[in-house]
Amino acid sequence: MHDELFEQERYELWEPAAYSFAPDRRQFLQSLAAGLLIVAVAPGQRATNTSLEARLHIGEDGRVTILSGKVEEGQGPRAELAAAAAEELGLQVSDIDVVLGDTALVPNDGITAGSRTTPGTVPLVRRAAATARELLRSAGASSYKELAKAPQLVKAYKEGLPEGISVRPAGEWRVLGKPQARPNSRDIVTGAHKFPSDVERPGMLYGAVLRPPTWGATLAALKSPTVAGATVVRDGDFAACFAPTSFAARKGVEALAEGAEWKEKPHPASSENLYDHLRQTAQQDRARPTIRGDVQAALASASKRLKAAYRAAYIQHAPMEPRAAVAEWQDDQLTVWTGTSNPFAVREQLAQAFSIAQSKVRVIVPDFGGGFGGKHTGEAAIEAARLARAAGKPVHLRWTRAEEFTWAYARPAALIEVEGAVDDQRNIAAWDFTNYNSGGSAIETPYRTPNARIRFLPGDSPLRQGSYRALASTANNFAREAFTDELAAAAGMDPLEFRLANLANDRIRAVLVAAAEKFGWKERAKQTRANRGVGLACGTEKNSVVAACVEVEVDPKTGAPRLLEIVEAFECGAILNPAGLRAQVEGCILMGLGAALREELLFAGGRLKNPRFSGYRVPRFRDVPPKMEILLLDQKGAEPAGAGETPIIAVAPAMANAMFQATGKRVRSLPLRLV
């Protein structure tokens, strides 16, 4: 489950390029010449710490710089990697600089996704730093400043990392395991930090792109190929403006839109008929089911048999900073500043789009304004680069909020059908689980199920879809934990007792017990209060485990839930940065609450009906539950796992189960609604 290539396959969004630009003759010739070089430089080579030089630099002043292809989007790698290096080097966090996401400077650490920075990149940084520490010792140098001038180090830089250098065990940590603030916090609170949309280049112009009226429409004609106050760029389906201000560029695009003719596609699917559509278009032949025992026979012979269907809506990541890029050409060299989780892949996309060698492209990713799995692609980078090529000057392009809602990829919608049975001993005798469209993350059940069929069926997604925090595990965990509650009720058992009796995962058991004890589950599950109920859910994904107990209140008029209290327990091995971890768990709970309460992309006829925050209500201050408790179980003996995703998966099913306890009605859709 933790194979890097497998994670890549799940996380990278594979789709045809949005644009096919016409190569101009000069660039075409150059790309041919450069193409010969590609063989020699082997682009896309993965960083495996073969050389210390690639990972760690010691300045003559003794300051240490850590280099990584990971990026900072608020999830905390900057603090974590600095602390990891400081730990091994015997320095303070403030002695370390961290350079992230600049393809000209850093090793390719792959995409920043899949909770992989902690288990994948932190060990590489620690090993490089431990090597430098050993060099300091073996050289007999008194400081890194002295070492930086030592010839031994230069030699080691070139030869790569020696084997057999060990990192500090968790029991001896003095920096790791302690709370660390984000190193550039001060620049954030003063406005000094330059996010991608804040990058300023000499002579920079501003761009805006003409968008089709419906998804998939192609540009047939532009009636007015020029507009006042802005310059029009047309290249196949790409039509855009650049101007001295973003206001003028937007006005230019509005004028273009009035005279644009489009060839539109039919769009039979809508948010009204979505789940039928996903079922009807399911590709049965692409399923790779997990089969155990004989599920059909077990269903047929079981004493209690249940069947239910669950739905999860399309939702958007809606990061506060929309996609943005600044592109600059110098002769045939392209530099792009942009917010993406995948700098090396965006470099590749740019090289392809402009038929140039990757060595001619530099992608720089300043710490950017949120991603949540939604910025794995380079749309704005490519568009800005196309405009900059036409302008002959740097061009800034920032998507509007409506563009971000409409044209960014969404979290896949899910239809999940489950059939199951319990036997007389209250075991889960049969388990048949089918996910339509959304994916296979956390699709396996952690409960003992000797007779099971578990499968994911891809279908025809009417919306552009891709990664979202925790991928399909939000939908799969929702359906599984809600249906497990239904089985518990059928077995006449308390939901906690039923889970503990059937769980085959001791780590989940530990967080479930911790959350239930803190919440006072045993007493509170027996209480009845009008319109109020308690519920719980648990799960695992990406080598971490989570459990949540909640109390909700259901509005008797609207049927809408309100979260009154949550106790969530989380365990991800040895904790590296408890402050960062707590922030991730808090953020996950509340982001998951948004999908539970209200978030849903509404669409029909190839258009989004709610591409704005007033129609798509994300969580706000008022949604924060009055009581919110987070239990972090620190397993010092275990390898640290990532934590930015899994804590999101428990809140929605726990709330659905609490709504049942409050009303006696099952809630089987996200957002949660009594039907």
Added chain:
Amino acid sequence: MPQFRFQVNRRAAVVDTSPERPLLDVLREDLKLTGTKYGCGEGQCRACTVLLDGKPIVSCVTPVRAAAGKAITTIEGLAEDARLQPVQQAFVDEGALQCGYCTPGMVLRTAALLKANPSPSEEQIVAALDGSLCRCCGYPRIVAAVRAAASRAS
């Protein structure tokens, strides 16, 4: 192009521009004050908050003409003499930022709140900040930072 004069961060500013241009764009593109963020362009997320004569406004839907003759404070102008204001320090100390893109707006809203009400209740904090969106959902820490700033200032 019409000319507009106003104060930005205690200094006089003069811009020649279309009167309907959003104040946000003028601050960012003409005056290079990029600490003020675009979040939605419709006044619904408050990332673009600045103080106009001390009152928080959403600069993305405020035409530049509406700022003529007034005093604007952006996030760059909050700290005087390079020393962080208590509100800014509290956001740092409480770890009340993840990606940090909403932070300038949150800090300015908090500064305005504490000026009007130096010791707000939790309900008053939530009421003042509720329309300010944070997609990292760091709301509990932001509330903690507001409380810390209030207790520090008092």
